[in-house]
Amino acid sequence: MTFPLTVTDVVEYAFCPKFTYFINVLGLGQFEQKRGSVSAGRKLHNKHERSNLDYVPQGFKGKKIIACKFFSEKYELSGKIDEAIDMENEIILIERKYSDNHKVYPALRIQLGLLSVLIEENMHKPVRKAIVIFNKTQRKAIHVIIDDSIRNESLEMLNDVKKIIKSEIMPESEFDNRCLNCCFRRICPTGSLNSDE
Ligand code: SF4
Numbered sequence: 001m002t003f004p005l006t007v008t009d010v011v012e013y014a015f016c017p018k019f020t021y022f023i024n025v026l027g028l029g030q031f032e033q034k035r036g037s038v039s040a041g042r043k044l045h046n047k048h049e050r051s052n053l054d055y056v057p058q059g060f061k062g063k064k065i066i067a068c069k070f071f072s073e074k075y076e077l078s079g080k081i082d083e084a085i086d087m088e089n090e091i092i093l094i095e096r097k098y099s100d101n102h103k104v105y106p107a108l109r110i111q112l113g114l115l116s117v118l119i120e121e122n123m124h125k126p127v128r129k130a131i132v133i134f135n136k137t138q139r140k141a142i143h144v145i146i147d148d149s150i151r152n153e154s155l156e157m158l159n160d161v162k163k164i165i166k167s168e169i170m171p172e173s174e175f176d177n178r179c180l181n182c183c184f185r186r187i188c189p190t191g192s193l194n195s196d197e
Pocket residue numbers: 016017018019173174175176178179182183184185188189190191192
């Protein structure tokens with residue numbers, strides 16, 4: 001078992017619990033590097049890590065923080081933020097997504113919740129709001145309230161991931177649309193039994 005876990009490990013569990021088994025228990029890698037959307041997303045993040053270093057969205061006053069890595073001793077968790085604004089009494093988290101699907105799905109909520117927990121522990125200021133900036137062909141910014149419900153939900157999921165890693169038992173997962181493009185579908189009982197390949 002390898003600790004600390006990363007926020008990405010928990011986001012992968014939120015996408016499908018079997019990912020935790022394949023990646024963190026069996027040590028298999030995801031073959032995502034070749035996917036166009038993944039490399040385009042990385043380019044978007046790299047671009048924003050190098051440009052507009054001082055720009056903060058209208059209505060916010062503070063110091064910009066970019067691509068910072070944080071570690072929590074309390075939760076044995078690490079994670080990297082895209083951007084944040086360090087204001088007088090709070091931190092605003094900014095997450096960039098290369099997508100035209102302008103929805104805050106559960107996995108993204110978990111990501112925001114865990115990154116907020118990491119920021120709060122390291123910077124000793126509360127995170128009450130995150131801004132998700134979707135930017136592919138259309139730019140859209142969505143504000144997400146960060147409260148105890150999102151924090152607790154995220155930390156519960158972190159515990160679920162740790163339980164699977166400790167038990168080394170493959171969790172259940174239903175077949176659905178996620179399986180169609182899943183890199184593990186040929187070795188996954190759920191994916192392979194429901195696929196013609
Ligand atoms: S094939 Fe489906 S159930 Fe199996 S790991 Fe992929 S998404 Fe999860």
